[in-house]
Amino acid sequence: MSVSSSSDTTEDIIEILGNLQPFLRKPIIKNKLIDFFKSDNEFQSDTINLILESLQNVNLQKYNDLIRTWLEILLEFDTKQINFLIKLYLDGLAKNPELIKKIEPTIISCIKNFDKDQIDKLKICFSETLFLVSFDKNIILNNLGEESSNWLLKEGSC
Numbered sequence: 343m344s345v346s347s348s349s350d351t352t353e354d355i356i357e358i359l360g361n362l363q364p365f366l367r368k369p370i371i372k373n374k375l376i377d378f379f380k381s382d383n384e385f386q387s388d389t390i391n392l393i394l395e396s397l398q399n400v401n402l403q404k405y406n407d408l409i410r411t412w413l414e415i416l417l418e419f420d421t422k423q424i425n426f427l428i429k430l431y432l433d434g435l436a437k438n439p440e441l442i443k444k445i446e447p448t449i450i451s452c453i454k455n456f457d458k459d460q461i462d463k464l465k466i467c468f469s470e471t472l473f474l475v476s477f478d479k480n481i482i483l484n485n486l487g488e489e490s491s492n493w494l495l496k497e498g499s500c
Contacts, residue, residue, distance in 0.1 A: 352396040360408040367408065372415050379423055390430040397441055402448040410452040417460050421467055428471040442485040450489055465493065 359367055378386060402409070416424055435442055453461060 350396075352392045353399055356393075356396060356400055356405060356408065360405040364407065364411055367411050368415060371412055372418070375415060375419065378427075379419070386430060390427075390434050394431070394434040394438060394441060397445065402444060406448060406451060409448055410455065413449075413452055413456075413464070414460070417456075417463055421463070421470075424463075424467040425471045425474075428467055429474060432471060439485050443487070446487055446490055450487075450493070453493075 359370065362370070378389065381389075416427065435445075453464060456464070
């Protein structure tokens, strides 16, 4: 019997990780990100697509701590890796722009709790990557809320 990934199993994984204590969650997420960056492009794209598909059925506010932990760990990687991952998410969101409005408040809420260096690194990575998305696909910019647009385009924190 083979096990295949689906948005249902992805939702289950999100729930399990979200219910773990941070000291248990952090090493798991870090190891999964290391494995992710070592994987081939097809696996990476499939993984991001499954995550985005599952987010339609997930209450993101319930998983604020999980997303914050994921972002904190992501910041430990170099900017090239962060930009690559953001690009995969932006490509997926370009195909499913209604998710932007669902994801955006949670991301902004998590970023608000970061220190200045973390905020600056994320801002630079988001900005660099966002402007690499081809203009005809760049519905991301058109769907960002005022707070996110101001964060990306102006000095200071969100």
